Amino acid sequence: MKHLSMLDKTQANPVLWASLGAVFMVFAWSGWIILSRAGVQSSLTPSDITMIRYGTATLFALPFSLRYDWKKVTLWKAVVVSLGCGFPYTMFSFYGLMSIKAANAGVIVNGLLPVFGVILAFLVLGERTTKRRLFAIGLILIANLIMMGHPQAVRDNWFGWLMLIGASLVFSSYMFLGKRYGFTSKDALAFLPIINAVLFLPIWWMSDSGISSTPISTIVLQAGYQGILVSIVTLLITFYALKHIGAMNLSIYFSFVPFVTAILAWPILHEHLSLSEIVGIVVCSVGLFFYAKK
Template sequence: MPPLKPICAGLAVVVIWSGWITLSRMGVHTELQPADITLLRYWTALLAVFPLVVRFPWKRYRLRQYLVVGLGVGFPYTMLSFYGLKVIHAAHAGVLVNGMLPMLGAVAAWLFFQQRIARHRRRAIGLIGVANLLMSGGFSLAADQLIGIGLLLTAAVCYTFHMTGIRLWQMSWQDVLVIVPVVNVLLFTPLWLLFPSGMSMATYHDMALQAVYQGVIVNVIALMCVAYAIRNLGTLPVALFMSFVPVATALLAWIALGEVLSGWEMCGIIGCSVGLLWYAWEPSDRTASAVDEK
């Protein structure tokens, strides 16, 4: 039985991340542009953790390690996600970004950690993948939606690099809390000048809402939970927690944004739930389970 605290951390991430997708979908349809929300996110996070920044032992890791972990969930991830959310509904974004993480996490676990996966868990991952495809059954083949799909899938790859880096280099949640805002403030602030901006026309309410949720709740609290869960459970279990985000996002988008769930999405929700339960199941015959790992 996995320890309770990392499981609670994983569940908290599901709630926060589904809220993030929905709120981001709302945010990119205000005067704020993707670059504005990204800038608010990382500057707010930096201010929130600044006392930790000045005491951080920066010689602990190499530059490439800072870049992989910092940018994996940094401005490349957010910009890809925000531009994708301009044309893709929140429920579909949950499918494309978080729903693909079990497969990507499994590939990363095999490549970097030689981690073998039990046969029933491989099948569960496959079922979750099919369920995520069912939830995307409402896509049209319009050019803007195809571009949005590509952007969100690329964002999922970025996030997988972030999760893999945390485990590979055994970074603590305190490390991640400092690294992500510092790396992104330093690199993205000058780049912000190159992107379209609506900051001067945005309301204080919109800016404050995005700054607090993106910068504190997502970039501080959620990152703490993700890093803690990865270190104690591993990359693949956390990726599977994140695969439940499409379900939570679809329901939240229906409540907050009026995005009505289609039959395809309902089938996907059921499939995701069954797949997650199947993955969590432990066979009573441990000998058979051990054979499956080979």
Template structure:
């Protein structure tokens, strides 16, 4: 079945559900679009004179400068220190640092597959272990299809010894991010909590550590720093993470992780539409597989 026919069927099937609960789904779509851009911009950033530590510091200091007025009035006794650390660091500097170092070794599109393509698998495991959330065999089949489709997109030659370090780092990023999603749902963090908590926790913990990591002292062109600070600190850390928390609270970890698994698909389509890069047969197969998997999951 052609890709656009599958999309029409998918939209028709979910139209009623979307209309009743459109805000969380819109949040999920925004996250996919923003995260697709984040992988590309991060891949570009780590190949400038900015180091992973520099980009991480720019990200959280920029976000912190925005949330500081809210942090002063935030009810910090609302959660425990352990809960703040899990939610804050799960999408904080441990996640960004392993992602950035992985992106030095791995292309952006392939990185999206390793991190986001694995989230449905880790999300399903976490939902079963922490929330006793069981889904039907059809839904598990859909998750497996999406995972397989993402693997097809990068091809079998990718899994070689020269990519081993990057693969391990990006898989670690997926595991770390899963802890964030579980914590948000398990302890009832709202998007307003995440909005404040993530920048505060990471500035407090990473700023002293930054002096021990390789750095160029931000001796780079100002436009490069502005690009990373704006997208990493505002678009991703403020807008996207707030949307993630909102979507998890209303849709659950499995559904949100399925949304995230479409990041490599959207990245490939953006490259085709905006950069004129031709889609290979493997990439088209992966796009159809991911779309079909989400359609099957909606019916399960």
């Protein structure tokens, strides 16, 4: 009876479920970075993985898309938001991950999100941030410089770093505009996968592909994780968590993404970290925590 009572309380507590969902998203997002890094090191190209992602997501989201009231949404707004979390973001990320380690990518992409968020809020809305957040942003920028390493290393991998910075920028626009336009999880689920699949299909068709030489198990893994877990399941959990615990609390959870990514990359990808990279991850996580904390 006691166990049943505890179960009833858990089911009736949306805040608890939202918090558990946020923990799940930390590992899902970290795992996505790991899986994407492994994917671009296989015979699959960035275009292949992107098409697999949105093609699979479209198949599973199609019932929602067909029943969706397309008249209630402004098409150009849907396209802009879809691209912010769509193929420009994945292509930037995948090309960056071809030369940059997973842990470094976790710091760059996730660490720069609040930086670009503050810039967009100031340029578009004229909003000024607090001194505490400016201090947090300073820590994040220092962490990014630490992760990039010696100037020679930056010059050697400038394209990868530039791609990851681009990924963070476009995803920041998605977070900013999605909230500004008032889209819900049902809206995003209905139009985000199909818009990206339709717009990216001609690009993929004209690009080189390695799908024919890739083991089916690798394709299925990428399709399941990229197309279902990340594009659909995590999307729904994100909106649920935003509703019940708020963006600030959710951001605190996300501050652990670089740290978790680094831990997972060690046994899965055999990516070892230098002392300076460990310092960079810690500094970035602290900066993200201070930024999100009320």
